[in-house]
Each structure stands twice: as structure tokens, then as C-alpha cells.
Amino acid sequence: MRIEVICTGDEVLTGKTVNTNFTYITQKLEDVGLAVKWETTVGDDRDDLLLAFQLAGARADAVIVNGGLGPTVDDLSQEIAAKAAGVELVLNEAWLARMEAFFARRSRVMPPSNRKQALLPAGAEVLDNPIGTACGFAVNIGKARFHFTPGVPRELRRMLESEIIPRLLETSGLQSAIYLKRFHSFGIGESRADTLLSGVADLVPDGTVKLGFRAHYPQLETKLAARGRDMDDLRRKLAPVEQEVRKRLGHYIVAEDDRTLEGVILDELARREATLTTVEMFTGGQIAGRIAHLPGAEKVFRRGIVTRDLCDVFAAVGLDGRGDGITCESAEAVARAAQRHAGSTHALAVLIDLDEGADRLDFSGNVCIAVAAGGETVPRRSRLVGGRDWVRLGAVEMGLDCLRRTLQGLPVSDRIDFERVEEKN
């Protein structure tokens, strides 16, 4: 089945808005085993919309159109859909009533301009939008079934998942139960993960399990997508593959599915009724910034301290001097002192000694990390390379990951792909 996507709107075409709706649509379809073959973006222009619809209708089996269902004069999707399908626009009384009720619930009268949103091409099938006034619909143009969706991201997402993907799966004849398993890891690049996981999908010999990756430095997402008769069947099928992925990626997995590294840390700490202090230098508050605002963190996150100077770090946790410079010993001393000073059960200290000079591709930093937990401290040293931003992002992630590993009783010393083995001096 050939699927195309058409994105509409001057906002997207002129770059005022980055086209994340398209990224969302194509990823979601990939996840269920459907592939987008062609994408077109056109503005709010009658001629271009009509041509885009006609071309896609001549090439594709299914088309998803995004945007242009709003109440304003530049929302043209219904009008051009009707024209391309060779039918009239007809008022959908049921949708009009839905919209009036929608406004009434908010104690407002529906503005007359919204009436336009209930005009659909004759014979169109309604695609429900329970959270907005834009009415989705499906209609045939050329040889393709067109699915019209709203530009508001949360309305699009809901409609895509509840209304459109089930229809596309049915048409495609693909088995419609889909199971998507995701693993988030830190410290493994995409090519190493690909090598480490070679052959895992073949543990299910019928070819219904697909392995994929999505790298967003410094984390890597590994996806397993499976298709089958029903969810029980799928879970049974996928269980040995999941186990094998867990075994091969091992300690590098920081979280699964919708969970995050910082969420895992927060849960581990909350489970122990523990409290956390963080001490940062060049990461500048970005370690605290990952955890302190989360729901539930108000009970766990005790204190975050940021300073750019090692003497200030020592002073901020009640120590004199500056130890022996930026070393693991200093990081351990700072973590222990921070724990005492703020009265928390746990402390994470991330000290960084940056290269001199301007930013450049091989700009590096020596990172000294310590986690204090109870009476123990765990140190970790690394050299990160790749420019100021990469060093900073890498150090934030490595600090958090050392804390996670400590909380989960794992070693913090596993080598990661982003660090240099040789050290400065």
C-alpha cells in the first residue's frame, strides 16, 4: 500500500513552524509497520492544494492531509477536497450539533465562522475529533482514500491513533494488533547497538518483529515493533526478544517505554524515602533542571548547588580550600559534604575541568563524578570531547546515569562510546 502525506499551511511552508506533525505521522506509521512514500507541503493556496490532491490521488492508495480544517478564510481543505473529489460541500448537521454543544459546555455561543467546519464533501466519512471543533473526514480522490486531519498537534495525534491507523491497517491487510517496545540507553552509539543486537529480531522466525533505532544524543532509543493476532499473542512472541535485548544492552538501558532516566531516578529515590542534593559546575543547573521540577520531586529533591569555581563549590557545601583540584577525590569530598550540608540521604557531584580557549569540534572536558549514598561514595572519571555543548550534554547525562546505576546496584565504570580513553596531561 502506497501512503502519502500532504501538509498544508503557510506557517509550515514558510518555516514559521517546524513540521513536527509530519515527523509524528510518519513515525507512528513506521511503528505499526506502514511506510510513508512521499510527502508534500503546500501553502494555503487553492491551486497548489488542488494540484497536490490530484497528484497524490493519482499515485497513492492512501493519503493523510494535515491542516486547513479551521474556521478561518485561509482554511481551505474541505473546499478543495470537494472540488478534487468532484462533489458538493454539504452541511453535516450532526457535527454542527456537536460543535454547538462543545461551545455550550464552555458557556459560550458558537461564532458563526465555525459553521464552516461542519461543511464536508458529500459522501465523506466522519473521522471523530472528541477534543476539538475541526471535523476529520475521509473521502476518495482519484484512486486514493484521503484522510483529512486537524493541524492542532494533540487533535491530530488522537485522530491518527484512534481513527486513521486502524483504517489503514485494515485496508493494508496487515495484522492489526501492534506492540511497540522501546528501550532508552545511554553510552552506546547507534552502530554499536546495531552490532550488539544483530539477529535478535530473528528470534521470532516469522519475520513479524522489526528492530529500529533513533539516536538523540546523548541517548539512543531502540525500538522493537511486532505485529500479530492479538496482544496476548504479541506479548508471548516478543518476550524472549525483549529479554535478549535487555541482556545484550545490559546496564546501558536507562529506562523502558515512556519512562525516562530522571523519572527512574526519582522513583528509586522516592521508593527509599530518600532525598537528593546535586552539586554542579559547567553543567550549570541542567542536572537539577532535569529532576527538580518533576511531579513528586518536591518530596525528594532537597537542594541543588551550582557554581563555576572549585573554591566556590567547596565553600557552598561548607568545606575550606579546593582539595587537590578537579579530581575524583574532590568530587567524593564534595558529594559527602553536600549530603551532610543539606541533610539529604544522597548527593551527586559533577565537577568539570574544561579545556582553555574558544569552542571547537575537539573542545573537551575532564569530568569527575561522585555519588554519595548512605556512608558510601562512588567515583567516576571521564574525558568528554566534541565541543562545549556536547561536553555539557554528555556530562549531564553521565552524572544522572551514575546516580541511576548506584541506585540500581550496578557498576558505574562501564565504558561509554562518547568518552576518550586517553586523559589530559
Added chain:
Amino acid sequence: MRIEVICTGDEVLTGKTVNTNFTYITQKLEDVGLAVKWETTVGDDRDDLLLAFQLAGARADAVIVNGGLGPTVDDLSQEIAAKAAGVELVLNEAWLARMEAFFARRSRVMPPSNRKQALLPAGAEVLDNPIGTACGFAVNIGKARFHFTPGVPRELRRMLESEIIPRLLETSGLQSAIYLKRFHSFGIGESRADTLLSGVADLVPDGTVKLGFRAHYPQLETKLAARGRDMDDLRRKLAPVEQEVRKRLGHYIVAEDDRTLEGVILDELARREATLTTVEMFTGGQIAGRIAHLPGAEKVFRRGIVTRDLCDVFAAVGLDGRGDGITCESAEAVARAAQRHAGSTHALAVLIDLDEGADRLDFSGNVCIAVAAGGETVPRRSRLVGGRDWVRLGAVEMGLDCLRRTLQGLPVSDRIDFERVEEKN
């Protein structure tokens, strides 16, 4: 002149990469007064590439193709360009020599696979790429002039600005000196800015000045683009418009052109040889995280303190108790104590009292801000609405903006568009 863009590559088509290259291209063209009419994304597929080139060649005057110039087997742009243009691929000896020199400078031998990057359609014009091995080129397909560009963002950007935009401006007959002036503001929504600035572009009566906006909450970017004979002419032309924009947006302007709010703050502090302490609650380190890592901040940023509990805030700056709760008086007391405690000349305290319960669209927070500078403290109170993320992002920006306003001797009390007038009890 009708301009189209074709983006190529499975990474973009499957959503592994968000298509920011397209956004960059279309924005850059908009900035110089050129408009993209149509965008197509296709994968690394010979049939789809050929069809996309043919269709665009039949519709457009100029086409920019992005991606597919690399050394691997799935890089197909030159091959399909030659086929669409009806010419052979020819080895460009000059580019081959450039590539060999490129590798030699890095003490490496050019891998044989890179030779492919010097194969261009016969008669193609080279578009220089001084920072990579992908050779840009221009060739006619159908009635359009096609410009092929690399997928690596920094190579694309350089080629677009140095090679392609000048050619497009020449072909379009537009005057080629372009001046783009940008103002970054906080506290004004796009529609209010549009009203405030109505008519400013008409101060230059020949219609060569264009006003535009780009909203990225919580900031708004206002752009003035002008076209003229030469830069002196343009600066002269634009000066009164710039003055008028400054007058009308007034204190809401946080920075101009490539400068940022945090950069302006850092410069103001550095100029005074001043030092800064920040104290945060729900913003969780994200205020410190905007400033502390910047080059130069190591001399200015003295200390950042994050806690989620008001008693902990007081304790962290050496005060007892919790004052009278989250009020402006508490924020002022905390800012003064933070200044003393860390020995800094300036301190910013941002205290937040969040609504109870789960996140929702009308989730709100009362924000109490104080800036201590020398012996003075300046308070600001606000109620921000729009869900946990919006409250947090708004509070970060408002805290930083109060600091900027204090440093620039401006009032902090100007009402902003994102706050509610009514307050919680």
C-alpha cells in the same frame, strides 16, 4: 519566480530526523524576500526521486534539492539529476583534486567510495562547498534551474548563503543587498505586537521593508527585512523603522539580532564586574541553566541554589523559618540573604506557589520574584497559567527579564500578555 524545495533521504521521510533543513531553507529565502511555493520529501528511491525532479522541473523556475550527495550507495542525487536532465555523469577532475587535498590535510588517504562525490551531470555548474566533500551543483531539469545541496546542516547553510541565494536573487531581478534586523521580546504576544507595529514598514514608502514575526513561547521574534542597492543605502533606509520598532516595543525588547536575553544579562553584569546568585524553586535550576554555562559566566555566576520547599530555600541562604510564605516580601528577603550568603553583588530569587493537583490546561502558579542589586531590592508578582510546562517556562523567562530590566534601569512592572490579572486569594 516560483521556487520549490525537494528534501531527500529515508531519515527524513521516516521521521528519524526532523526536517529542520527545510525550515532553515524556507526561512532564509523568506528573509531575503523569496518565497518557497511547494516542498516535496522523498526517500532514497530512484523512481520517486526521478518523478519528484520531473514534476518540480515542469512547475518551478528554481528548485533546491537537499541531501543525497554523500559517498554511500543510497546517495542518489547526482545519478538521478543526470537522468532527469538527460545527460551523462562526468568525473569533475577539479573536485576530485579538492577532495584528495581535503583528506591529505587530515593526513588520510581518500577512500575509493568518495570518488563518487566528484561525478556530476555533464554541463553542471559547481556550487562550492569549502567545508565538506559533497560537491554542490546547479543544472537545468525541465524549465527549472536545480540547485543540489548537501544534507549536513552546516554545509547546507554555507552553500545556501554564499552560492544559492545570490544566484536566485540575480535571476529574480530582486535587488540583492539584504538587511535583516531582528528584535527579541518577552511579554508581548504576536497579535499585540502586530497591532503595536501596524504601519511601521510603511515608514519606507517604496515597499521594500517587510515586517514579520516568529513566536516561540515565551519569546517573540520581530523581523524587519529590507532590500536595496547596497548596505549603506539599506542601513539609512531602515534606521527610522528600527527606531520606531524600538520605541513601540520599548522595554519588552530583551535583545537584538544574534544576542540573547541571558547574553545581555551576562554582559551587563560583566561590564560592572558584578557577580550573580540565583535562587529557584519549581524552575528547578533552569534559570541558572540559561546563564551559568556561557563563556564568560565563570567570572560572573557566583552561585545557583535550587530547592522545592520554602523552608529549605530559607535555610539554603542562611535564614530561619519561612517568612510569611511565598510572597514578594519573602522573595526580597531571600534575594538579600542570597547576596550576603554567596558574597555576590546581585541576586535573583524566583519563588513559586503551584496549584494543587495534576497537570491541566489551566494549571497555574503564583510567581514572586525579587532582584537584589547593591542595597536595593525590586519585587515583581505574577500569576502564570497554561499547564506545568508553561508556568515553568514563563517563570524562567520572567525571572531573567526582571533581572535584565533592573540592570538596564527599567521598570519591572509592565504587564505581560501571559499573566492573569486576578490573583489566587
